[in-house]
Amino acid sequence: MTWLITGGAGYIGAHVARVMAGAGERVVVLDDVSSGVPGRLPADIPLVRGTSLDGDLVRSVLAGHAVTGVVHLAARKQVGESVEQPLRYYRENVGGLATLLQEVVDAGVGRFVFSSSAAVYGNPPAVDLVTEDTPCAPVSPYGETKLAGEWLVRAAGRAHGITTTCLRYFNVAGAERPELADTGVFNVIPMVFDRLTRDDAPRVFGTDHPTPDGTCVRDYIHVSDLAEAHLAAARRTAGPGTDLTVNIGRGIGVSVRELLAVIADVTGDRRAPVVEPRRAGDAPRAVADAGLAAKELGFTARRGVEEMVASAWAGWCLRHPEAARG
Known part of the structure; x- marks a missing residue:
């Protein structure tokens, strides 16, 4: 069993690659x-430089490494940039995903x-938890491409x-x-x-939202937990041809004020x-219902916001030593 991880040198992708390799996956x-x-x-971990838009390259990687499963993370992901471009x-x-899937089909790869x-x-509407059945209504081209990608993958x-x-993962933070x-x-x-x-002082956009402290509430997940969710999802695909869509979050809301305090x-x-x-367009609250991931993947996030912030700060100070001295 060999897994191709697209975007595997990125922030999330490198964590996924390391967790999967550490668990014994090729x-x-x-x-x-x-x-x-x-x-x-x-x-x-072999690194092939190229893009999923290059069908010839994808074909050679799938064949040359005897790939039997794919974890596709490669994508552009800046909301504001997506509005402009x-x-x-x-x-x-979407185009890169379509090219990748065509090569996956042609190569007989059965796990994605x-x-x-x-x-x-x-x-999302004013609900306590966002479930997988909550209506999808993306507000940016980035979100639209992710929803279209889901449709294409399932089809x-x-x-x-x-x-x-x-x-479908929520707000990712931290570092291993x-x-x-x-x-x-x-x-x-x-x-x-x-x-x-x-x-400069941090900024808070609105303190009059319909939330306990008036600031927006979000669900944050540690990138290492997210990587473990990808491993669980990859291993689940060992079963017969079925599709599954799950939220990946902690199911715990953290307000902007609470986050700033941490x-x-x-x-x-x-x-x-x-x-x-x-x-x-800022939703007052967006927190995942994490129950389906626990049921279907056996996955539950383990790390808290304090660990996310502390590990992110250590990474920031590594690249910005002036912040540590401040």
């Missing part, structure tokens, strides 16, 4: 290293795990007898170790770190945040 990575970092991978997002996220996102839900699976699993931390500044925790490092404890920077008006 792994090969395909990554164009546009945002991936080859040094995140140990020397014994929708054609690029559809071409790379798709890295989706809670962005497929858009701004190909049904048509060609491929066992498929789509993982500092050198594996996220290098982008697109999510709330690194965005706060960035402001603190520049000697960041203050970890960094020692306790300056008061700047309160700004609500942003259009």
